[in-house]
Amino acid sequence: MATMEAKTRSLKGLDWVSLLMSDVKDGVGVYLSVYLLTVRHWSADEIGIVIAAPSIIGLLVQAPAGALIDRTRHKRLLLIVASLIIAVCCLAVVVNSSFYPVLFSQLGVGFTQSVYAPCVAAITLGIVGQAALSQRVGRNESFNHLGNMLAAIIAGLIGRYISYEGIFYFAIVQCLLLVVAVLVVREQDIDHDLARGATAETGQPASVAGVKELLSNRNILVFTIAIALFHFANAPMLPLLGQKLGLADQKNSSLYLSGAIIVAQGVMVFVAKYAGKASENGRKKVLLAAFVLLPVRALLFAFVDNPIALTAIQLLDGIGAGLLGVVTLLMIADLSNGTGRFNLLQGVVYSAIGLMAALSSIGAGYVVKNFGYMVGFCVLAGMGGLATVFYWLLVPETKDIELAAPAGPEVALEAQGA
Incomplete structure (x- = not known):
């Protein structure tokens, strides 16, 4: 069994992983849209x-x-390989200006970024367990938002005073530092049964629920739909804001965009820590605030043109995203507790998010091209309102929710082979 001192080292490693993961997992994220524009x-x-x-x-x-992360005992290696691939993709954007090379680099980002969130969540759960997960996830998210804020400050200064290309080289450096941080986490401190949300009776192997059983659960279904609807409304918002700022003042666009990110991420540092503690008394009402703020922010973006005011509005994103990042993961852990499918369920939820984000980003691009930014943001506000109503009416409280326990010989056989 790992000593407390050894686990303390691994938890400090998680702090650094969360801090450095910021822009790495998205391949510089929103800066790409402004750079291309x-x-x-x-x-x-x-x-x-x-x-x-x-x-x-x-x-x-x-x-x-997610299914792979449930099964593998090489979670750290997955993070390391993903970081190196992201670094190569960032370099590809700088050295190519035509459409298809940049497109293929972003397909590479999409292929590898899928391991970051579930891997870090699995390692966290495997070290601290379900009982301590709320506050630890809040701490992870606080460090992640702090990393986003620091990265935005540095990227904004690089984009303004050196070059936009310099932002991509900065992301490559982050990738390499993240590899070092992952190695600080000790492999022997990770309980891989805990890391997949599996539980075991005394003297029995950990049981694993069937995939069909997991995905047919009504509570999981409505929760996934609600989160997907949220991201349909939210995904294009910051890239469109970046484009709006870029058209208003191209010279200072990187500073304004960085300011918007800094405002949001600075708030998230504190909100995420609060969300972890508040969620110990229930998840649903804490997350509701994030849903309510989404359409409000979209409407403000639609009718406000002043770059400083647009930057300040991102305060609302800081509150909403700070709550969402923590509580979404906790609700997934609640819904999968005892099934042994924690990371698979993360994968399913994030797949739904990916679908809606992709459709929304493409759709928002065409709406803005044909009708302008005001109409684009108003459409996103309407979708945010729909997501809020759906969430409040249909998604249950998940803390201490009782799920059907896996049982029967077919489950035992799957537990041996999973």
Whole structure:
């Protein structure tokens, strides 16, 4: 059994992984859309396709990736390989200006980024267990948002005073530092049964629920739909904001965009820690605030044009995303507790998110191209309102929810082979 001192080292390693993972998992994320618009002079619909590409691939590989993470004992290796691939993809964007090379680089990002969130969540659960998960997830998310904030400050300064290409080289450095941070986490501190949400009676092997049983659960279904609807409304919002800022003031666009990210991420650092503690008394009402703020933010983006005001509105995103990042993972852990399918369920949920984000990014690009940014943001506000109503009416409280326990010989056989 791992000593407390050894686990402390691994938990500190998780802090650094969460801090450095920030932009790595998205391959510089929103900066890509501004770079392609203001430096490469791409059209909004081309940018929408490229931005949607990682989500499309994530849709295909997220669930299999989750199943792989449930089974593998090489979770750290997966994070290391993914980080190196992301570094190569960032380099490809800088050295190529045509559509297809950049598109293929983003398909590579989508293929590899699917392992980050479930791997870190699995390692966390495998170290601390279900009982301590709420506060530890809050801590992970706080460090992740702090990393996003620091990365945005550095990227904004690089984009303004050096070059936009420099932001991509900065992301490559982050990838290499993340590899070092992953190695700080000790393999022997990870309980791989705990890491997949499996439980065992005394003297019995951990049992694993059937995939059909898991996916036919009504509570899991409505929760997945609600989260997917949220991301349908949310996914294109920051890229569209970046484009709106870029058209308003191209020279200072990287600073404004970084300011918007910094405002949001700075708030998330504190909100995520609060969300972890507040969720110990129930998940649903905590997450409701994130849903309510989504359409409000979209409407403000639609009717406000001042770059400083647009930057300040991102305060609402900080509150909403800070809650969402923590509580979504906790609700997935609740719904999969005892099934041995924690990471598979993460993969299913993130696949649904990927589908809706891809459709939304492509659709928003065409709406903006033909009707303008105001209409685009209003459409996203309407979808955010629909997501809020659906969530409140149909998604149950998941803390201490009782799920059907896996039973029967077919489950025992699957437990041996999974």
